[in-house]
Amino acid sequence: MDHLAVDALTGASGSLVGLVLGLVGGGGSILAVPLLVYVVGIKSAHVAIGTSAIAVAVSALANLLMHARAGNVKWRCALVFTVAGALGAVGGSMIAKMIDGQKLLVLFGVLMLVVGIMMLRRGAGDGDPAVTLCRENARRLLPRLTAGGFGVGSLSGFFGIGGGFLIVPGLMLSTGMPIGYAIGSSLVSVTGFGATTASSYAVSGLIDWRVAALFVSGGILGGLAGTTLGRRLARQKRTLGFIFAGVVIIVGVYVVARALPPLLAA
Numbered sequence: 001m002d003h004l005a006v007d008a009l010t011g012a013s014g015s016l017v018g019l020v021l022g023l024v025g026g027g028g029s030i031l032a033v034p035l036l037v038y039v040v041g042i043k044s045a046h047v048a049i050g051t052s053a054i055a056v057a058v059s060a061l062a063n064l065l066m067h068a069r070a071g072n073v074k075w076r077c078a079l080v081f082t083v084a085g086a087l088g089a090v091g092g093s094m095i096a097k098m099i100d101g102q103k104l105l106v107l108f109g110v111l112m113l114v115v116g117i118m119m120l121r122r123g124a125g126d127g128d129p130a131v132t133l134c135r136e137n138a139r140r141l142l143p144r145l146t147a148g149g150f151g152v153g154s155l156s157g158f159f160g161i162g163g164g165f166l167i168v169p170g171l172m173l174s175t176g177m178p179i180g181y182a183i184g185s186s187l188v189s190v191t192g193f194g195a196t197t198a199s200s201y202a203v204s205g206l207i208d209w210r211v212a213a214l215f216v217s218g219g220i221l222g223g224l225a226g227t228t229l230g231r232r233l234a235r236q237k238r239t240l241g242f243i244f245a246g247v248v249i250i251v252g253v254y255v256v257a258r259a260l261p262p263l264l265a266a
Contacts, residue, residue: 006040006041007214009039009040009041010040010211010214010215010218011214011215011217011218012218013032013035013036013039013040013215013218014055014059014214014215014216014217014218014219014222015218015219015221015222016031016035016218016222017031017032017035017055017056017059017215017218017219017222018059018062018063018218018219018220018221018222018223018224018225018226019222019223019225019226019229020222020226020247021056021059021060021063021187021190021219021222021223021226022063022066022222022223022224022225022226022227022228022229022230023226023227023229023230023233023243030112030248030251031247031251032052032055032056032215033045033048033049033052033105033108033159034251034254034255034258036048036051036052036211036215037105038254038258040211042208042211044101044206045101045102045104045105046096046097046101046104046201046206047206047207047208049096049104049159049197049201049206050197050198050201050202050204050206050207051206051207051208051211051212051215052215053194053195053197053198053201053207054194054195054198054201054202054207054212054216055211055212055215055216055219056190056194056219057190057191057193057194057195057198058216058219059215059216059219059220059222059223060187060190060191060194061187061191062219062220062223063187063223063226063227064184064187064188064190064191066223066224066227067183067184067187067227068184070184070227070231072180072181072183072184072185073181073184073185073187073188074131074132074133074171074175074177074181074184074185075185075188076132076133076134077131077132077133077141077145077171077174077175077177077185078171078185078186078188078189079188080133080142080145080146080149081145081148081149081152081167081170081171081174081185081188081189082149082188082189082192082193083149083192084145084146084147084148084149084150084153085149085150085152085153085154085156085167085189085192085193086153086192086193086196087150087153088149088150088151088152088153088154088155088156088157089153089154089156089157089193089196089197089200090157090196090200091154091157092153092154092155092156092157092158092159092197093157093158093196093197093200093201094157094200095158096157096158096159097200097201097204097206102259102262102263103263104159105255105258105259106255106256106259106260106263107159108159108255108259109251109252109253109254109255109256109259109260110252110256111155111159111252112248112249112251112252112255113248113249113252113253113256115166115169115248116245116246116247116248116249116252117245117249118169120242120245120249128176128177128178129177129178129180129181131175131176131177131181133145133175141174141175144173144174144175145174145175148170148171148173148174149170149189151170152166152167152170152189152193153189153193153196156193156194156197157193157196157197157200167182167186167189167190167193168182168183168186168244169182171185171186179244183230
């Protein structure tokens with residue numbers, strides 16, 4: 001495959017990730033690694049993970065600005081979740097670099113299936129749109145946000161993903177906020193987790209910067225379309241929840257189907 005074709009596939013893959021990030025907050029980052037491995041053709045799973053982390057962090061930041069403008073971000077809840085998660089992401093990324101890349105992809109796919117099924121069973125729910133972290137409820141919400149953020153951040157660093165597909169249900173579970181606010185707020189954590197994980201992989205020389213730049217360019221364009229579509233679906237919370245879960249399950253099945261046979265044949 002020539003360089004122009006690879007560049008086009010990279011940009012298109014980035015657009016898809018940006019579209020999903022803008023639409024449902026999570027899922028975009030979890031698509032990045034499979035797209036870089038199976039569509040763009042990056043041979044090393046670890047390089048794909050490092051490259052996806054930097055690309056997703058920048059794309060998520062662009063989408064966050066759009067959601068913040070629309071008033072969909074619960075900043076206090078999001079920041080506590082992100083700080084706790086960033087600490088977990090450092091440890092998770094250090095452990096992941098010691099594990100065989102093919103095994104990492106299989107574990108990645110299995111986690112996608114588990115989370116997708118949990119989301120389908122739970123449903124979107126309405127939640128409390130007025131929820132916020134304040135002095136009156138800090139004793140109840142702070143431990144939940146801290147524990148949830150650390151756990152999600154550890155998985156984010158381990159699998160090299162922004163973690164939005166875990167952050168959205170994590171924020172909903174920790175605070176009771178509706179999915180619309182969880183999507184916007186999750187992008188704070190996706191940006192933070194992605195940047196933390198990318199820094200760890202950059203130090204190890206495991207990022208393809210050319211691919212990352214093309215991926216980000218496509219991601220920003222896709223994010224504009226995803227945020228616009230998300231606003232139109234804002235009142236259809238259950239539809240958003242099913243889209244979110246469906247994307248995660250479908251890609252999880254594909255990743256396991258591609259990564260498991262080589263392990264079994266070894």
